[in-house]
Every structure is written in C-alpha cells, then in structure tokens.
Amino acid sequence: MPYINIKVAGKISVEQKKEIAKDISDSIQRVLGKSKKSCYIVFDEVERENWAVGDMLLSEKKKDG
Amino acid sequence: MPYINIKVAGKISVEQKKEIAKDISDSIQRVLGKSKKSCYIVFDEVERENWAVGDMLLSEKKKDG
Amino acid sequence: MPYINIKVAGKISVEQKKEIAKDISDSIQRVLGKSKKSCYIVFDEVERENWAVGDMLLSEKKKDG
Amino acid sequence: MPYINIKVAGKISVEQKKEIAKDISDSIQRVLGKSKKSCYIVFDEVERENWAVGDMLLSEKKKDG
C-alpha cells in the first residue's frame, strides 16, 4: 500500500509525471512485490518562491540543481 | 493536539469540507477526548494530473474510485 | 482516492484507530461518494517531546487539549 | 539534511518567506550544526477554506490567531 509524495520546484509536464510515476511504481513492484495499483503517487509542484535552500528562495536563484 | 491532512483528487465544495471537518473533529473528540478547537484539519485538493495510481495519472482515467 | 494522515501526540489504542478510521472512511464515502477501499488512512503517533505548541514541548505540559 | 515544511493559512509575502527561511536556517545551523545549504524549506500557503479548526473553516472566521 505504498504512498509516495514528490515535491518539485516549478512546473513539470504531464509526460514527465507519467514517466516518473511509471519508474516509481515499477520499482515498488519489483523491489517490494507490491501491486502497482496499490501505489498512490502524488506530485506537488511547488512555486519557486515557496522553496528555500537555507535562507535563499529558489526564485532568487538563476537555476536550481 | 491532532493535526489531520486530507488529500483528495479534484475539487470539493465548501459544504463538503465543512461536513468532513465536522465528522472528523467529532470523531477525534469522542474517541480521543481532545477538544475540537485543538484539532487542525488541512485539505489538499490535488489536481487529477498530479495523482497517479501506479503508472496511470487520474486525469487519464474516466473516473476515480 | 483520498489519502488521510492523522498525527496525534502520544499513543492511542488499536480500538481507537479502528473507530477513527471507520468514522473517517464513512464520512468520505457519504460526503464525497468515494469507495471506502480507495481511502488510505495513516496514523502517526508523535512522541510528546516531538510536538511543540509555540515554544513549549507537550512533554513539558501537564496535559494536552 | 533537515527538511522543513511550513503551512500557513492565506498568502504571505516574498519578504516574509525570506525572513522566516533565514530565521529557521540560522536556528538549524546554530542549534544542530547543519550547513544552511543542506536545509530545504517548503512553504504551503493554504487557502482559508481549506483549513479547519475543529468544525469551523478559517474562511468562516473573522480572523485566525
């Protein structure tokens, strides 16, 4: 019954979400033997001004890692 | 001092939020003996393209369960 | 596909968890029309020294609300 | 490697986010000896109709505490 939450800074595409969800659910199934359908994956696209690394907001940086 | 986070796919109405918050805080008060006012309940309305079940985004499905 | 996380300070019994899970999944089903089986509920029993209200840890208080 | 998530009801300004991120990463560095750059801080600005205290949504109240 895994539940996975993925937080990323900024927007990502539907295709990227699908590809990551596939990779993660494949991994969970292969490594833990859990059915893919039992696996909930929730993405949070965090605005860059809402993510700080130390005292610097990502919106102030040129590019995040 | 319970803290409850509820993630649902898609939008729900203010009336639905009120009804769920009432049910949950009633339950917490009755079962655990905590005051309602100590109970924080936060809803996250997750866009359907941000919720995957296994490798399928909910936005690709006809209807979620 | 709701996902609910409940954080409480201190330990609660299995019977209390069952009762709260029943109340919440009943509410989700009645108010949102989601099947109970699609509803994941995860409890976190937080040690009282790991929960602060303002600058006071609950382990320092006589009783939480 | 601390990860900090801050949920507030309503919007806050970029300046407020910067000031809070500075205070928290300073505290983590001073108290725990972790480098600021290892510290991720994520803000969630929760709509007031998505935050309940007991059975009352904050959007129904005059003012939150």
Add this chain to the structure above:
Amino acid sequence: MPYINIKVAGKISVEQKKEIAKDISDSIQRVLGKSKKSCYIVFDEVERENWAVGDMLLSEKKKDG
C-alpha cells in the same frame, strides 16, 4: 531540488531502500535533469496497525497488496 517521501506498511530492508532510492533518483535525474545529490528521499516504515484501508487496519488483514 526534489523531495520525495515514501510511506510503506511494515519494515523493508536496507538493500530494498537503496534499490528504491537508486531507481527514484535515476528517474528524477533522467526525466527532470536534476542532479541526484539535490534529491532527498525519506522513507517512513509505517506499522501495519497505523495504516487503514477504509475502516480496516492492515494489521487485521492477512496480507497487504
């Protein structure tokens, strides 16, 4: 700067954690172009009596999916 949280019911081995962390950070790097080292992955091994599917605790079931 992705942050990933993985909740599973019951204990998993160190080897399983390493394999899943590798798969996920590989995916994040390949799909999103983020460096692996910017990726924090946190596992929560949830006791089965703390995870309910609807009104049934996993500790009451024979086996989770």
Add this chain to the structure above:
Amino acid sequence: MPYINIKVAGKISVEQKKEIAKDISDSIQRVLGKSKKSCYIVFDEVERENWAVGDMLLSEKKKDG
C-alpha cells in the same frame, strides 16, 4: 494557525528541540503576527538508513551536512 514539520536525520536532544521550537515560533509571531500558541511544530527524527541523498543512504555516509 501555522503548522510546521521538521525532519532531521538522527536523534536530537530535548534541549535542541526546545531551542528550535522557540526560534521558529518567535519568527512566526514576529514576521506573521500569529500567536505562538496557535503554532504547532512537529519533529520527525528520521533514522539515517531511512534518508537518502540521491542513491546514497545517510547511514552509508560518514557524516551528513
């Protein structure tokens, strides 16, 4: 009504928790004007084998940053 969750790798002392809770609730009060008592702060002390940076578990490293 802020809610703050702090995840750190490994154990920290009660004194460290108190100091961090004081710093954070002071900051929230000063910057946002919220009362300290409305501020819930929850610490998660994550075992080092449950925290990965990229594909490396912290338990495999000499020291985290």
